Amino acid sequence: MPFHNENAAPPAMIGLHMESLHRIDGTNEAVFALARLYPAGLRVPRHSHARTQFWFARRGVVLVNTAHGRWMIPQSHGLIIPAGLEHSTEMVSEVEMHSIYVAPGAAGTDGPRVVAMSDLAGCLIAELVNEDAPTLEQRRRLVMDLLLDEITRLEEKPLGLPFPEDQRLAGLCRRFLEAPDARASIDQWADLLGVSRRSFSRWFRVETGVSFGTWRQQACILAALPRLARGEPVTNVALDVGYENISAFTTMFRRMLGSSPSAYLKSRSA
Secondary structure, three states: OOOOOOOOOOHHHHHHHHHHHHHHHHOOOOEEEEEEEEOOOOEEEEEOOOOEEEEEEEEOOEEEEEOOEEEEEOOOEEEEEOOOOOEEEEEOOOEEEEEEEEOOOOOOOOOOEEEEOOHHHHHHHHHHHOOOOOOOHHHHHHHHHHHHHHHOOOOEOOOEEEOOOOHHHHHHHHHHHHOOOOOOOHHHHHHHHOOOHHHHHHHHHHHHOOOHHHHHHHHHHHHHHHHHHOOOOHHHHHHHOOOOOHHHHHHHHHHHHOOOHHHHHHHHHO
16 A cells, blocks of 8 residues: 655655565565665654565664554564554664565464564575575475464564553553653553543553553563663663663563563674
């Protein structure tokens, strides 16, 4: 479908994306592979694909926005974007992107999902996007089949942030992302909306599918990861997102992503 009327990307880049969309939707190949290098700060306007997209951030950090949530793709992670889902993207840093487009449902998910890339998946994608190396059709099909199987085995990471439909609640969520605060409480938000604590908790879970505490933790990660990826000190980032000390931030980070911030970023860059 056409891009919406937004002026976030240069006309030349929009033209390149339009050309890519036509190629993706018009191909008869089971898997379509595409490699791109995007500058930091680039915003690609809202669009969708007729195929399911598997976006692999080989280098850099990307934010993908939909009407119902945000998903972050740090370096060495991938995001599965279902066919037909309208989304826009923002390059938090310079991004080396490898994208694979497959038939709807082929990636085994009905909704967006951030996954940690395996070495095997990364090598298979590199094989598919390498236009300089001629590949026999039979070998290409084998690579495609193995990649589709591997994608369904990749570990999901909690880097998605659901957004409520209610505009008042969504407004608070957006403001929180602009100035995250790990100390924000249910009582504060309930008072702002003029409802009881119990009503707010029930309302928030119905609108987002998660508790306020879980959403707040995920939102803080969304705010912290791009800054950590740019090399900012962990202590500065921890204090800025509302943690009283680096220990509390590290505990939250380890609970959400399985390792300390420094170990996690080191493993991803490796």
